[in-house]
């Protein structure tokens with residue numbers, strides 16, 4: 001496929017594996033094995049059985065009638081919010097934990113910002129009886145107390161990262177440091193980021209989303225292809241999953257939505273494609289927000305899951321080649337869209353997913369246009385934020 005990485009892990013100019021030499025053996029072990037494992041009948045059976053009976057897949061493709069009426073088009077929601085643990089992230093952690101087991105690993109490490117990926121990782125480690133260590137910035141540990149409690153309840157060890165800004169990028173640095181010192185561990189990355197082959201591996205594990213969309217849409221409309229697919233982008237894993245099986249259908253419009261925070265030019269934003277430049281972050285060459293000295297600029301978004309200073313290399317490539325259209329939504333637009341979906345459809349979306357919803361009024365939708373919007377997660381975790389802004 002045109003959108004697969006080349007043998008060195010590059011999507012066009014983006015990707016690769018920029019890692020310390022001490023990590024070569026770890027990364028090489030995964031690189032040499034991941035495709036064979038994923039394509040094996042044994043993996044596929046275990047992965048699909050778990051997705052069905054543990055995660056609750058297939059997730060529905062729901063025709064949102066009142067939302068469609070409002071935007072005078074046909075809008076379907078891919079209900080990733082109905083997965084076990086409340087978002088798409090578990091598709092990836094279920095897959096990677098099976099790969100880790102096939103590689104004979106018994107200890108799992110992960111990094112987390114908002115704690116969602118930490119919870120999804122702690123969940124599958126409990127399921128498989130593997131030791132789980134999650135690195136998390138000290139500031140995030142304070143901010144995300146409920147998720148820290150969940151991880152602990154699930155038996156994971158949460159290690160605070162106390163360097164730098166004490167947030168996600170510092171947790172990632174700690175995890176990489178630990179990985180170098182403990183090569184027997186498996187580093188379970190939460191999005192389509194990091195050194196090759198992680199971006200491709202995670203995209204393949206999230207591709208189940210668009211695999212289901214194809215037959216579900218056909219069942220409902222007689223056609224597998226919608227006109228438009230919309231997904232929010234933090235690192236880019238739910239979008240990669242929603243786009244994957246449509247990448248080569250050039251007639252299907254792909255829309256990636258980034259978080260504009262207080263506004264793209266406000267200095268408080270996470271709209272990476274608009275503000276970023278080519279550079280290296282967390283082991284791969286991509287587009288990232290950086291200052292004139294190449295230092296990472298702290299991103300900002302009301303939504304913790306979109307508050308990341310880069311995008312995965314596949315998305316950098318989709319942006320550069322214009323295969324996907326990159327749009328963005330502010331905090332305020334996302335909050336409004338979250339309330340709108342709640343009241344039109346009785347579905348409370350995650351703040352991340354609300355960013356995807358927030359571009360609907362900006363699109364000039366046609367009456368016969370079929371849109372699939374990937375509803376990446378549910379909003380329970382964001383209720384406090386939503387309620388705080390209720391009267392604005």
Ligand SMILES: *Cc1c(COP(=O)(O)O)cnc(C)c1O
Pocket residue numbers: 087088089116190191192232233234235236237238239305306350352353376377378
């Ligand atoms: C983590 C998260 C995201 C952002 O991550 P991607 O890798 O870009 O998908 C989006 N939505 C929800 C609900 C999340 O938890």
